Amino acid sequence: xxxxxxxxxxxxxxxxxxxxxxxxxxxxxxxxxxxxxxxxxxxxxxxxxxxxxxxxxxxxxxxxxxxxxxxxxxxxxxxxxxxxxxxxxxxxxxxxxxxxxxxxxxxxxxxxxxxxxxxxxxxxxxxxxxxxxxxxxxxxxxxxxxxxxxxxxxxxxxxxxxxxxxxxxxxxxxxxxxxxxxxxxxxxxxxxxxxxxxxxxxxxxxxxxxxxxxxxxxxxxxxxxxxxxxxxxxxxxxxxxxxxxxxxxxxxxxxxxxxxxxxxxxxxxxxxxxxxxxxxxxxxxxxxxxxxxxxxxxxxxxxxxxxxxxxxxxxxxxxxxxxxxxxxxxxxxxxxxxxxxxxxxxxxxxxx
Amino acid sequence: xxxxxxxxxxxxxxxxxxxxxxxxxxxxxxxxxxxxxxxxxxxxxxxxxxxxxxxxxxxxxxxxxxxxxxxxxxxxxxxxxxxxxxxxxxxxxxxxxxxxxxxxxxxxxxxxxxxxxxxxxxxxxxxxxxxxxxxxxxxxxxxxxxxxxxxxxxxxxxxxxxxxxxxxxxxxxxxxxxxxxxxxxxxxxxxxxxxxxxxxxxxxxxxxxxxxxxxxxxxxxxxxxxxxxxxxxxxxxxxxxxxxxxxxxxxxxxxxxxxxxxxxxxxxxxxxxxxxxxxxxxxxxxxxxxxxxxxxxxxxxxxxxx
Numbered sequence: 001x002x003x004x005x006x007x008x009x010x011x012x013x014x015x016x017x018x019x020x021x022x023x024x025x026x027x028x029x030x031x032x033x034x035x036x037x038x039x040x041x042x043x044x045x046x047x048x049x050x051x052x053x054x055x056x057x058x059x060x061x062x063x064x065x066x067x068x069x070x071x072x073x074x075x076x077x078x079x080x081x082x083x084x085x086x087x088x089x090x091x092x093x094x095x096x097x098x099x100x101x102x103x104x105x106x107x108x109x110x111x112x113x114x115x116x117x118x119x120x121x122x123x124x125x126x127x128x129x130x131x132x133x134x135x136x137x138x139x140x141x142x143x144x145x146x147x148x149x150x151x152x153x154x155x156x157x158x159x160x161x162x163x164x165x166x167x168x169x170x171x172x173x174x175x176x177x178x179x180x181x182x183x184x185x186x187x188x189x190x191x192x193x194x195x196x197x198x199x200x201x202x203x204x205x206x207x208x209x210x211x212x213x214x215x216x217x218x219x220x221x222x223x224x225x226x227x228x229x230x231x232x233x234x235x236x237x238x239x240x241x242x243x244x245x246x247x248x249x250x251x252x253x254x255x256x257x258x259x260x261x262x263x264x265x266x267x268x269x270x271x272x273x274x275x276x277x278x279x280x281x282x283x284x285x286x287x288x289x290x291x292x293x294x295x296x297x298x299x300x301x302x303x304x305x306x307x308x309x310x311x312x313x314x315x316x317x318x319x320x321x322x323x324x325x326x327x328x329x330x331x332x333x334x335x336x337x338x339x340x341x342x343x344x345x346x347x348x349x350x351x352x
Numbered sequence: 353x354x355x356x357x358x359x360x361x362x363x364x365x366x367x368x369x370x371x372x373x374x375x376x377x378x379x380x381x382x383x384x385x386x387x388x389x390x391x392x393x394x395x396x397x398x399x400x401x402x403x404x405x406x407x408x409x410x411x412x413x414x415x416x417x418x419x420x421x422x423x424x425x426x427x428x429x430x431x432x433x434x435x436x437x438x439x440x441x442x443x444x445x446x447x448x449x450x451x452x453x454x455x456x457x458x459x460x461x462x463x464x465x466x467x468x469x470x471x472x473x474x475x476x477x478x479x480x481x482x483x484x485x486x487x488x489x490x491x492x493x494x495x496x497x498x499x500x501x502x503x504x505x506x507x508x509x510x511x512x513x514x515x516x517x518x519x520x521x522x523x524x525x526x527x528x529x530x531x532x533x534x535x536x537x538x539x540x541x542x543x544x545x546x547x548x549x550x551x552x553x554x555x556x557x558x559x560x561x562x563x564x565x566x567x568x569x570x571x572x573x574x575x576x577x578x579x580x581x582x583x584x585x586x587x588x589x590x591x592x593x594x595x596x597x598x599x600x601x602x603x604x605x606x607x608x609x610x611x612x613x614x615x616x617x618x619x620x621x622x623x624x625x626x627x628x629x630x631x632x633x634x635x636x637x638x639x640x641x642x643x644x645x646x647x648x649x650x651x652x653x654x655x656x657x658x
Contacts, residue, residue, distance in 0.1 A: 032569070035466025064458070064570065149613075155620065182612040183620040189574055190565040192609070195364055198490060199609040202355040202363070216466070217565050225490070240468065348615035 023056030024085060024265050027078030029065040031090035031213075032188065037240065038214030038233035039251075043089045043112070045234075046253035053258045054265070067092025075100040079107055085264045087257075088112070097121075108269045110260055114338065122260075122271035126251050126281035128232075129161035129337045133312045134284065134302040135230050136169020138246050139177070139207040141295045142228055146176040149200030149227075151210040151218050153187040155351050159211045160340035161313075166209060167346045168312050169302065180205060181349030187213040197221040207246065215248075216240055228290070235285040245288030247299060252283040275334050279307035318345045355489050357610060363491045364606025365599050367564060370498045371396070371556040373598035375580035377508045377591055378552030382428070383584055384512060385545035386525035386649040390446030391431060393577025394453015395550055399424040399557025401461035404568040408467035417472065417497075417558050424554020425547045427453065432546040436539050439653045454571065461568040472496060472563045495563045497555060501595075504552075508591040521545050525647030528654035538654050556580075582631050586638060588645040604630045 026047065034044035044061065051057050060078050065071050071093055075086060079100070084107055088097035091113045101109045101121045109121045117123055139148045148170055150163050163181055170177040182199055184192040197208055197218050208222040209230040215237045219229045223241040231237035231248025238245045256274065263269045276282065284303050287296050306312070311333075317326035319342035326332065332339075341351050355363070375396055382389050389395070402423035407416030427449070434445040472495035480492040512518040520541050523531040528538040556576075561568050579601055587593035604627035612620055 033462070033465035036569075037466055041466070064462075180613055180615065182609055183624070185620075185624045186574075188569055190567050190569055190572055191368065191560060191574060191576075192605075194565050195368055195606060195609045196612075198364060198367070199360065199606070199613040202360040202489060202610065203613045204354040214466075214567075214569075216468075217567055220468075220566050349612065350617065350619055352619050352621060 022058040022082075023054070024261055025058045025060065025078075025082040026050070026085045026087070026261065027060045027062075027075070027081075027083035028087040028089060029062045029071060029074060029078075029093060031065060031067060031092065033063050034061070036214035036234075037216045037237045038212075040089065040213070041234045041236065042251040043087065043253060045236075046251075046257050047087070049254035050257045050261050053254070054261055057261060065090075065093070067096075069096055069099075071096035072100050079104055084108065085110070085261060085269075108260070108264050108271075110257075114273075117271045117273055119271060120269070122269075122274070124256060124274040124276075124281070126253075127275045127277040127334050127337060128249060128282055129158065129165045130306050130310075130312055131249050131278040131282045131284070131303075132162045132165035133169035133172075133306055134278075134299050135209065135247065135249060136166040136171070136177075136179075137173050137302045138169075138291070138295065138299045139166070139209065139228075139230060140170030140172070140174035141298060142246055142291065143170075143174065143177060143207050145204045145206045146174065146178065147203065147205040148177060148179045149197070149203070149205030149208040150179050150181045151193055151196045151200070151208065151212060152181050152183045153212040154185065155183055157338035157340045160343065160351055161337045162211050163347060163349075164317075164340060164344040165312055167344045171346055173298065177346070179347045179349075181343065181347060183349075184212065190217045193217040194221045198225075201225050201227055219245075228288075231285060235283065238285055238288065241288070243288075243290065245285075246291055247287050248285035250283055250285055251281055253281055256281055277306065277334070278303055319343060320345050320347050320349075355485060357614065359485055359489060359491065360610045361603050361606045363489050364610065365603035366494070366498060366501075367490060367602070368605050369598040369602025370501050371559040371564070372576060372580055372583065372602055373501050373505065373594060374497070374552045374556035374559065375577060376583045376587065376594040376598055377505060378424075378428075378549035378556065379580055379584045380549075380587070380589055380591055380594060381508060381512070381521070381545050381552070382549035383650055384525045384589055384647055385521045385542045386528060386647055386652065386654075387432075387435060387542060387546065388442050388446060388581075388651045389428065389431060389449070389546075389549070390443055390581065391427075391449025391453060391577075392446075392553060392580055393573055393575070394450040394457070395424050395427045395553035396557035396560070396573045396577045396580075397453045397457035397571070398427045398460075399554030400561040400572055401457035401557075401568055402554070403558035404467075404469065404561040405460050405464045407469045407471075407562055408464040408568075411470075413470060413472045413562050416469075416562055417555070420554040420558030420562075421551045422554070424552070424557065425550040428546040428550025428553065429543065431550075432543045435653070436542050436546075439655065442651050442653070450577070458570045461570070464568055466567075469562070469566060471566045474563075475499070495559075497559045497563065505591050505595050508552075512591065517541075517544075522647070524654075525649050527649055528652075532654070553577075579628075579631065582635060585646075586631070586634055589647065600634070601627055601631060
């Protein structure tokens with residue numbers, strides 16, 4: 001062997017740290033910023049946890065990656081840097097990620113959304129709908145005006161399902177509670193979120209929940225006007241409402257991500273469609289200081305029943321125009337959570 | 353206790369109309385000097401992100417406000433260099449400035465996304481709070497920019513129509529050659545109008561990030577700059593009518609949200625369109641006399657005497 005490779009071998013032997021290539025390079029793309037106290041942060045926090053769980057993992061992240069073919073370039077760049085496991089985290093990253101996955105069959109992809117799986121393309125998401133039921137229980141018990149506000153980004157099926165479960169939970173402990181929905185038209189229009197929250201509070205709502213990318217603006221607007229809030233997307237959002245925070249839902253992807261990373265390292269990655277609810281990828285945030293122990297007990301009990309398999313989407317369910325959408329005896333499974341195009345009785349709003 | 357619809361809409365209109373008003377006033381000044389700044393959206397974003405970055409970085413909302421005003425003024429002066437000194441096409445340069453503003457604001461704001469700031473302080477005089485219904489709403493609980501909205505509109509009107517400087521600006525907008533022949537310096541006047549307009553635009557952006565939403569995110573202005581440009585036309589380049597225009601559009605935006613909150617039977621998608629439809633309708637109905645109201649030299653480049 002020539003003197004160059006001898007020198008390299010000697011130096012690698014002398015400096016074991018240099019010789020250690022990372023066990024796994026993980027790439028992740030986010031549609032927004034990881035500091036959003038919301039959706040994107042939940043993925044970032046989980047991947048940091050994976051790094052802690054598995055020494056030897058390197059993480060490459062790209063924020064503000066548009067949901068367009070431009071994302072392909074960024075993904076290719078990550079693969080060039082040695083990424084063998086890629087997480088496209090936004091719903092709209094599906095097409096660019098799938099194109100890149102076709103070109104690199106040796107790289108594993110895990111996409112946060114739905115659609116078909118490929119040999120190297122798995123899908124997953126947290127099933128949030130049933131988890132909103134205990135949130136409704138908390139809101140229903142804490143409200144004094146019986147009006148609950150819900151700021152919604154876009155009325156897609158999954159989000160409408162969240163609203164319906166929220167109202168169901170509230171109604172189960174407070175038959176007079178109603179949920180008022182205001183749609184902002186986008187997942188991240190901060191000025192409209194502030195306006196929507198103000199409109200809901202003007203209507204007398206004293207608890208505000210939301211399904212937008214970041215709960216920050218809604219929570220801060222509600223807190224400034226003395227209303228209570230229920231968070232979504234990230235468990236860290238409670239820092240924004242020291243007085244009004246009741247509880248919230250957040251995504252806990254870390255255990256699932258760690259399993260996937262382990263399987264890639266061991267060479268036994270198998271793509272699948274994985275949906276987990278409360279107790280898996282979805283977790284409940286700690287209670288705020290204003291929630292009395294009796295309410296905490298009721299909410300925790302409700303959450304436990306969901307985690308044990310109680311399905312709130314069991315008939316008969318009537319929508320807010322009076323039509324029976326789910327007959328008695330029928331129930332909706334996790335795969336139907338994207339099909340909601342009606343609001344439950346007790347919800348004030350129109351889907352389209 | 354629910355707020356009556358009219359009060360709810362008024363409250364929302366004032367909150368969201370403040371940044372629209374400042375932006376419209378800034379653009380009015382600039383267009384009165386004969387320059388169309390299509391990059392107003394970029395100026396707003398630069399103001400919003402600079403204000404938020406300085407506030408988050410130094411912990412002072414006032415410093416953020418000052419920084420936003422300066423940044424907006426500088427951005428407009430840069431635009432002025434393009435169209436006045438280099439005599440580039442105003443429409444194309446404006447659009448280029450808009451994209452420049454998108455990128456620069458994203459760059460400046462990126463480290464501060466998610467930062468929590470203490471925004472501009474709000475005041476509500478006791479005697480106003482005691483009025484019926486007011487206490488539980490956002491009415492009269494405003495920061496400095498909103499309280500000064502009407503005085504600033506009056507000031508801009510007074511400067512444009514009652515001072516020698518304003519006369520000079522307007523004459524440059526009507527006919528730079530005539531102003532030049534009369535001894536004015538069209539270039540200097542245009543730069544000054546741009547700087548002042550840019551300061552107002554920066555303040556408009558700052559209101560969004562330092563008071564209304566207390567956050568920064570990319571493209572946060574969501575088209576407000578373009579609405580402001582339309583409002584300049586709607587208000588016939590008069591700062592006082594700009595007050596009405598900003599309230600109208602802000603009110604339309606607030607109305608659609610309030611109607612949703614009241615359970616309107618109208619589709620939320622149609623409601624969302626309504627402020628923009630309203631702007632179109634108003635422009636169609638009242639834009640007719642535009643030919644006589646627009647500064648005659650608007651958009652044209654002055655090549656000087658050489």
